[in-house]
Amino acid sequence: MKIYLIKTPELQPESMKDVHELLAGHAGPAVFLSDDYAFDPNQFPFLNKYWPEYRFQHTMEDKKKVFDKDRSVPLSWQELFLLCDHFRKEKNIPDGDFVVLLTMRKNALNWFSHCSRRNIFVHAGDWHHFTSADPRYPIAYQVTENIVQALMCIDNISIPNEFVHEVPKGCINDLCMDKHQVMLKLRTADICESCHKKIQQEGIDGKFVKQAFDIFEHVRKGILGRVTAKQPADPCTLVVEKGPRFLLPDMGIEIRLYPLFSALYLLLLKYTEGIRVKDLSNYREELAAIYHTICQTDNQEKVEANISSLVDPLSGHFSQKKSKINKTILSTMGPELAPHYQIQGIRGGEFRINLPRELLDLRVRY
Ligand SMILES: [Zn+2]
Known part of the structure; x- marks a missing residue:
């Protein structure tokens, strides 16, 4: 199986070379090749303009952006795959081989990458928003991920x-x-x-699966190498935004919790001195109000039932929720930093979050 890397004109040849070197450095049945094929701008006029500063308004983008003729942004998936098909035809690439287009151009749905049959495009720009590591790592990951997904016959639409x-x-x-x-999967x-x-x-050929995971592991090490070097030994600011979203902007990560877990976490952030399980029922109304705000549900019965079991010291629910929150935090930020943000305490005593509160930036009230 051959995988041809090609590019749109604005991507520097060195960038594609870097990605190719990384991928080709792992032996296996997939043979990675790069081709500096130059598309004719007369044949593909949409390649004539490049707007590196064009920004989508939302990071969570699920609405198609209409092509703006004057600025030539963003490109539709059809245009990107058209380039793959053109190359495929020009070079007589067999159907079983992959053609991967690396591009700095934005695509209409603002996806990192996508695969259609055995054509793939990968957005090679903007990775500095997500990691300080060299972009060759996430790009190589995206290339490999799409090949695996295509072989898995996954319909990700x-x-x-x-x-x-x-x-x-x-x-x-x-x-x-x-x-x-x-960044989590990377x-x-x-x-x-x-x-x-x-x-x-x-x-799927086990040898290829091994090759793909060798690449993923290489990417992981490349990214963690940077992250580890950058990681402060001390905790960094926890920002709570509407949602609630628990963000660590210095680390570029987010602690993602379900609503009931979020409500408990917010309550414990508020009471610095901590709360004993047997006293939780004293905070029942407050916890219910936070949970209600987060859920935005009219199902009062459900809210009441969940809160009742959480504050009941005999139900064991506090302990379960605490463990799950702590596990999420550990997997999000690793063992060095997690203790600053986890819920600490021993049975019978106060449970608290030890994060110094000057490092808590609460941007919304609950
Ligand atoms: Zn899965």
Whole structure:
């Protein structure tokens, strides 16, 4: 199986060379080749203009942006795949081989990448918004991820779908509608159990799977090398935004919690001295009010039932929720930093979050 890397004119040849070197450095049945094929701008007039400063208004982009003729942005998926097909035809590329277009051009849905049959495009720009690591790492990941997905026969347009994870879990098939979520899968270099089964069901060559995971591991190390070097030994500011969203802008990460977990976490952020489980019922009304604001549901019964069991010291629900919150925090930021943000305490005593409150930037009231 051959994988041809090609590019649109605005992408520097060195950038494609860097990505190619990384991919080709891992032996296996997939042979990576790069081709400096120059598209004729008369034949493809949409390649004539390039607006590096064009910005989508939302990071979570699910509405198609209409092509602006004067600025020639953004390109539709059809235009991007048209270039792949043109190259395929010019060079007589067999159907079983992949053609991967690397481009700095924005695409109409603002996706990182996409695959149609065995044509793939990967957006090679803007990675500095998500990581300080060299962009060759996330780009190489995107190339490999799309090949695996194509071989897995995943339809990532029709969601919900068992193999497209809208809630990220550190699997190559995390959807990442919020683009910042992409760093999780790049850092884990992993694949979840159900996707692993699907790989086996589809009979994908084990040697290729190994090659792909060698690449993912290389990417993970490349990215973590930078992250580790940058990581402060001390905790950094936790920003709470509407939602609520728990963000660590200095680290470029987000702690993602379900509403009931968020409500509990917000309550414990508020009471610096901590709360004993047997005293939780004293905070019942406050917890219910926070949870209600987050859920925005009219189902009062459900809110009451969830809160009642959470504050009941005999239910064990506080302990379960605490463990899950702490696990999420650990997997998000690693063992060095997690203790600053986790819920600490021992049975019978106060449970608290030890983060110095001058590092808490609460931008919304709950
Ligand atoms: Zn998965």
